[in-house]
Amino acid sequence: MISVFKIKSAIKNKVKQRKMNDQNKDQFEIRKEKLESFQSKNIEAYPNSYNKKLDAAEALRKEEGESVKVAGRIMSKRVMGGSAFCHVKDSTGKIQFYIRKNKVGPEKYNFFKEIDIGDFVGVKGELFITNTGEKTVLAEDMKLLGKSLRPLPEKWHKLQDTETRYRKRYLDILVNNDSSLLFKLRSRTISRIRSILEDKNFIEVETPMLQPIPGGAVARPFKTHHNTFDTDLFLRIAPELYLKRLLVGGWDRVFEIGRNFRNEGISTTHNPEFTMLEVYSAYTDYRFMMELSRNIISGVGEMIKEAGYEASVDLTNGWQEKNIWELMSKYTGIEFDPGDSFDELNKKADKLDIPPGKDSPEKVADRIFSKYVEPELISPTLVTGYLSKFSPLAKSSPEDERIAERFEIFIGGQEIGNAYSEQNNPLIQREIFTRQLKEKTAEPDFSDITEIDSDYIEALEYGMPPASGLGIGIDRLIMLLTGAESIREVILFPMLKPLR
RNA sequence: GGGCCCGUAGCUCAGAUGGCAGAGCAACGCCCUUUUAAGGCGUGGGUCGAAGGUUCGAAACCUUCCGGGCUCACCA
Incomplete structure (x- = not known):
């Protein structure tokens, strides 16, 4: 049934394709004829090089x-x-x-x-x-x-159509100067982040994107297959577990800037492949990462200013640290406490017009936070107080076992980063992984995940130094810096439905 | 996946209540040796996203599909 439909539409497309060419005929054909006439006159229309002297x-x-x-x-x-x-x-x-x-x-x-x-x-x-x-x-x-065979978009109004701008980004950056500048700024931002970290003796590494067991985050992965090994592999959802293996190996300060892949919904803030910065530093805890993230983000903010841009938010001043439970209480007017039971949480959610339900308490709390608190966090805010049980790779606070040594960075009403003191106790980590696996495999979306990453646990068993880690979503950071409304505006070739 | 909106010439856009599909840029021809959104005269260019339907008549109204945008949900 499906195939019949596909064949039909394929035939239609062939026909359409031919018609498209006919429509282009005027300008396209005229230019092709010119090209042929050049060739007949021995004029090379595509020479191999040109000794250009000056930009x-x-x-x-x-x-x-x-x-x-x-x-x-x-x-x-x-x-x-x-x-x-x-x-x-x-x-x-x-x-x-x-x-x-x-x-x-x-x-x-x-x-x-x-x-x-x-x-x-x-x-x-x-x-x-x-x-x-x-x-x-x-x-x-x-x-x-x-020789160019196709006419460029109009010089005055340029290329406006959003879809065409994304699909034919080469035309967008060619004729829309703002777009071109935005992507150059993105490039400079990443290079600035790199130099900030290198100055602090972090070394840049590359870890596998093809992984047998996707870990380091909770997300539906993309699945693929390796022919020679005849084995299923997954595109990474995070590099975390590999970077921490390097800490085990004695590399104390490492970072990676690279693509993560998550097989989930697409929205103005989500692209299936997105760029993450992850940084790990041995012998430090999450407090160190608070300082580092501030260095990175304000450093980038300064660069933006020097380049003559104005970020929509002051990234240098006004940083603050806030407790998530206090924030929720403040912005909802209802008292929240880390000790709240699932029932209590649901009751409060109900009052706040948040659907309760079978979801985990984390999701309920997160919904309340997203709706009531997140939009309020405009100047850079480090949010602490996350529960240990929902921070599987983080260490708990020695003062309060329920709370993880963790913070998330919010700027401009958006989550930009996440950091914590890294769990380095292999026995606890194994326990958490095992429990997680049970919960995950209960959901159909994760049926492909059948085992825990015991190779990672084994690495931990050799001993990992105390360490802290930080992840910053580069695309969202760029959105913040440029005031882009959609993640697609800051990704050169965002994921769009393929044209058939 | 739900709701709302959009799809007309290569590009940017007009086409109230259904009545012969338009403009500017780009293209083609002619004129023009300091223009810069150059200018003047003339010409060509369309399966109005696709398919069905209503109608004497559909770009417009209805249905379905394709693609996109926003938004909610899902999701970090």
């Missing part, structure tokens, strides 16, 4: 009268009979060139007229200033470096 931005810093050689994509073309102005764009910006028939001769000029917006060209010539004051290259020669 656009560099060329613009040169003086009037100096000779420059630049290259890029033609973004605009204004022809006035025997002369024309074009803007050429490379990764550093745009520069204008001016080409004149009586300067380059009729043959070259006519060739220039064949060149389309979107084509890559190289231009050399002297700089001059136009009547309207723009530094411009007076072309002595122009070379085609790459």
